[in-house]
Amino acid sequence: MNIQNKIVVVLGAGESGVGAAILAKVKGANVFVSDFGSIKDSFQGELNEHQLDWEQRTHSMDRILEADLVIKSPGIPQKAPVMKAIREKGIKVISEIEFAGYFTTAKKVCITGSNGKTTTTMLIHHMLKKAGLKVGLAGNVGYSFAKQVALEDNEIYVLELSSFQLDDMEDFKAEIAILTNITPDHLDRYEYNMQLYVNSKFRILNNQTAGDYFIYNADDKTILAELEKRSISAQKLPFSLTQEFEQGAYTANKQLIINFNNQFTMSIHELALKGKHNTQNSLASGLAGRILDIRKDIVRESLSDFVNVEHRLEFVAKVCGIEFINDSKATNINSTWFALESMEQPTIWIVGGVDKGNDYSELVELVKEKVKAIICLGKDNQKIIDTFSGHVETIVEAGSAMEAVAYGYRLAKKDETVLLSPACASFDLFENYEDRGNQFKEAVRSL
Template sequence: MKPHGTKNIVVLGAGESGVGAAILAKKQGWNVFVSDFGKIKNSFKQELDENGLEWEEGKHTEARILAAAIVVKSPGIPDKAPIVKQLHEKNIPVISEIEFAGYYNTAKTICITGSNGKTTTTMLTYHILKKAGIHVGLAGNVGQSFAKQVAEETFDWYVLELSSFQLDGMFDFKADIAVLTNITPDHLDRYEYQLQNYVDSKFRILQNMTANDWFIYNADDKIIEAELAKRTIAAQLAPFSLTKELAQGGYVNNEQQITITTNKEQFTMSIHELALKGKHNTQNSLASGIASRLLEIRKETVRESLTDFVNVEHRLEFVAKVHGIEFINDSKATNVNSTWFALESMDKPTVWIVGGVDKGNDYSELTELVRDRVKAIICLGVDNSKIIEAFTGVVDTIVEARSAMEAVAYGYRLAKKDETVLLSPACASFDLFENYEERGNLFKEAVRAL
């Protein structure tokens, strides 16, 4: 349903994605109105004004919004919001910025989703394509707005990181290559607490795909495997695994060697050459490597890119070594599953900084790893009772801190030479910080001040 301009379009939410959608809509001849129930950042107001776009903040003028032919909604606005419910009742299409940009996009797309690892896999895939000299854009949950780039750029490929919320608003969009890193229970509050609803949401990445397209997925993920058994997938399959040999796709063998097979061609490299450490990062590297080889990027370029990649900020980011103690910032780990991956990749005794706003966390899945690798716990949150209860008896030393500075000071005292202090909170940050970036930045400042 590629609607044409001259009709009314309303953009709900004036953040990166909303402003980008508004710019593209205007270019395509729509009558555009931008409405944000909260405050609009000054930089975005300026951009809207420069583009001659009409906007409002702090309210939703219902008459204007309900007169739209189509509405582009920010992924942060839940379907339960009253204005969205009214739009659904009136059968006015409510779509995501990605869907809207897709109507006008002529480039091919590699679309990446999953509960964890999607940002790293997206950045890594983008890094390889860029290094190969492909004219490529980066968008979705990272980089600049996809819609804005479609309005202003002429890329041949895009690498898009897609959240389940973005996928929920996508209907006619089609990926050329889809990647599903894993599925673990996350954001269930937005899915009636039904795991199947969340799984269905992630699998929307496959909609409209044909036999010419490719689906890269984690063959070690039980939820994905169970779901694949129930579905007929049109796309060609390129799974990856850390445990089983695969004729097509990628795997790791007992000699710690990666093998990727695409179009009957083999690519191999040692797991020890990978820039990113830990099993989950091997999975991310396999997914990115398969996507790159499907584009027939030279083996040397893929090998080089997987060796020299520098990870995204706040994701297992090495900060500094102070008197032999390594400090690692994994502030982006806002759920238990992300933290599981972080702890799993620690190869030295670790002092673990954890805590914040808990999304209904079950810490029991971390018990074995914590017993095995963690020598002390520093709680960094307002209410730490659940963490203290979960790990009393598992770890001898548990202390509480109320600031990044205090947490780092404890870490420095509790860790010894050749040990690690890891900030991997497993929780959201809003009790003490603005967001996970601020938490990570204050942690890094405190480490550098030691």
């Protein structure tokens, strides 16, 4: 893609937007950055450092509609008025990931799925760093892909891709694509139509050829049903907790077995991450490592010494024998299902926020088994109250993390757990899930 002297407009000045603007400038474009909200001070500093032209709290439509190319942040919905105007003018719109992909020859390992994608992404990145490769971490985690392409020289990138990012992809290609699972999530963005969401996830296979790889969860019925309908060009490598494969990865007799590029085995007791879903993440990561010819001892070491990401089943503290766990990153029902399933003590569950079309009934049996009290942490908790009334004796509402933690401390006894696993987005009371998790941790530490 030649953008020399072309007008490139970047919409949204968060991590991805600022990175895209820097890359566009490096490649010789005339760049204008427009954000309808406020731009964080740190991002303003970066834009100024790279002598980029920018505006905030407005969209100057006359300037935006002069663009030869628009790079859109994934958070901006297609229905936004600015997007409507750009479409009517027929201007090409791409994502930061798509844009960066045009300017790198590095290999790309791309991970998507409703759950487990961040853990799998971080685990693979950890493995490749340990192997001594020059590796970038980007997408939904790490730093902007475009910025790294502009300013660094990496031989491989590990990218976590959300369905929103995949929706904006046309020419981008993953040399290794990983699909961890598909469960209903973000259905509000997909007209409450599960097939549209599934299609979005399968876009990770776009442009793959016979020389590329597709690693997928063979225990996921939705993925298997979709594979029946499609012809896949890439080499398929399944992973499973129950089935064995000549080419793929699985568990048998408490062993993790990877059948690719010579067989690799290790005891599942050696894995750093506990729980069935994390065994699946380890299987997918191990497969990616062996495709990339990472030495077996490095694969083994990486899977056994990895430290999980913040806000994902993160132990915060033990106060008077009560354990506090921060799983703020659980923004959908499936994530919370995994969290509750891994609880071994009676649990006080903090849940709620912005509902994305959740069906809480899927959790009822697990809640009856594991949960002794529910603390609702959101502005509108009626759906949660209606679902679990009669199944859980105590349901209370809290308007802040501090209040939720105080309730948890009061309701829990020694050798019980207070779990923040909201199953919802956080935007009603918090900036994002990190802010929610950090406020929770602060409140616990102030007990």
